[in-house]
Amino acid sequence: MPIHEQSLIRPENLKTHDKLVLDGVDVSGHWSTFIEPRVVTDYNEALQEEIAALPGGEHIHRCWQCGSCTNSCTVNAVNPDFNPRFWIYLIRMGMESELLRDKDIIWQCVSCNKCTYACPRDVFPEGVMKATAHWLELQGHTPKSKSTLFDEEFTEQVMATGKIEEGRIIRGFFAKTGQALMQDWLVEMAKRLARRLPIKLGFLMGWATIFRPRTRGWSRAGEAIEEYVHEQQAKQRKALSLE
C-alpha cells in the first residue's frame, strides 16, 4: 500500500523486500513497503510548556491536528518538509528528538498568516513557529538564524532612534551575516536605478546617512523598551531553565 505523508517517516524505517512471502502471499517489492516499528522513550514532558512560555507559543495547547495550517502554508508549497501541523504534534507529544530533525528549516516561516487565518482553534500557528524557532536558538540547538539577526539589527535601530533607515539595516544585516553587498543581482538592481535616479541609489547605498531619520526626544521611550525587553528575556530564560 502506498504510504501517505511518507516524508514523515525516516528512510531507515522504511523496508521493502526483494523476496518475502507471508502466509503464502508474496509481499515483495515497492508495493509492499513496511514501516519498521519502533519504541520512543526519550519524551521531553516539558516541551509544550517551554514553547508556550515564549511569545507566540501561548495557545499551542488548543491544537486538534486538523492540518489547516500545513494545508494553507506558503512555505510548505515550496518545501513539503515544512510542516507546522506535524511540529505542533511533536511538541505536544514531547518528541523533542523528532522535532530536532527539522531544526534548520523551522525559522523559514514567512509570517504570511495564512495558517492563523485558516486555524479553527485560534492556535496562532505563525506565533508557534516563531516561538519554536526561538526555543531552538535559546536551547543552543541552532545558531541564530539570518531572520533573527535581521530582527535584532532592526530592533536595535528602533530602540536607538525610534525609526529605521533601510540602507543602514541592509548594511548592518549584511555585515552581521558576512554577505557581500556586491552580489550580482544587487548590482544589477542598482544599475537599473542609477539610469533614472542616482539619488535613490545613493540613499540605498547609505550615502545619505547624514539625513538619518530619528524620532525627537526618543531616549526615554527607547530606554523603557530596552528595560522591558531585558526583563522579558530573563523571564524566558528562566522558564526554559537556562538560568
Added chain:
Amino acid sequence: MNKYRKVAYYPGCALEGTAHAYNRSTKEVGKALGLELDEVKNWNCCGAMEVKNVDPKVQTYLSSRVMSIAANEMGADVVMAPCNGCYHNLKKAEHDLAQDAGSREVVERISQKAGHATYRAGQVETIHALDWIKHGLGEEGLKRKVKNSLKGLKVANYYGCMYTRPRHIFPEKDKGPGTESTSQPHFMDDLLEAAGAENVDFPLKTACCGGAHTLSDSDISTKLVLNILRAAEAAGADVIATECPTCHSGLEMHQVRAEKVFGEKTKVKMLYFTQLLGIALGLSPRKVGVHENVSDGIALLKDKELA
C-alpha cells in the same frame, strides 16, 4: 463632513526610504482629489514584523504611540497608513489593547516612562490608503476626476498578506456589500476600474511575496515572487498594482534576482496603485515618482499612450 476627507497621515519608515514614490504619489493623489492629509507629528516606527518577533508587546507599544499622538496631540479621529505593515500593526495594537489586559499594562508602563499619554483602544480608527479614497471619495467621485483614462491597461491587483490577515484584527471587513473582503479583496480593483483600467482575473491577490525574508532567505522569496509575476503574466496583465511598500520592493528586487540568479525573465511591471490613479488624474509620471521605481513603468505608460 465625511470624516475620511481629512485624516492623520502615518507614512512610516519605508515611505521615507525605498518607497518614497508611494509617499509622493499618495500625497499628489490626495491633492488632486481634494482629500487632506495631516502628517502625524514626530512619529516613530510601528514595530514592523521584526520588533514583533523580538517581543510582540513592544510592537504594540510602538504602534500605540503613533495612535496616541494622532488622538491626544492632534485631535484626529482617523489615522491613515498606506503601508500594509504599518496598517496591520496599528490594527493589531488596537485589537490587543481592546482585548488583552497584559498588552494594556505594558503599553501603560512604557508610555508613562516615555512621558506621553497612554493610547486607549477606540480613540482613533486606523484605515489604509485604499479605504481613504474609497470612503473619502468613492468610485463615482473618482470617475468624475479622471482626465487620462487607463483604458486598455491590463492590471493585476496584488494585495499581499498584511492587508487581510489574520482576519480578527480587521473587524470591519467581511461585513457584506460595500465592505472589504478578506478572502477576495476588491477595493483596489474598484478604484482602478473607476480610473478606466481593465482588471485581469488574478488568482494570487493575497499570496505571499516572502517579504519577511527578502534578504534572509532570498531563494524562497524569489520563488514566491516568480509565482506571482508568472500568474500575473498568464492572466494577461501589463502591470501589477501594489499597495504595500514591502510587497512592491520585494516584487521589484526578486524580479531582478530571478533574472540574474535563476535566468528566469519576466516582463510585467510594478506600479503603486496611487501612481496609476495619479496618471489617470492627469498627473505626470515624474510627479507620481514612476522614475523612482526599479521596473520601467515609464516605457509601459508610453507604450499605452498614457504618458
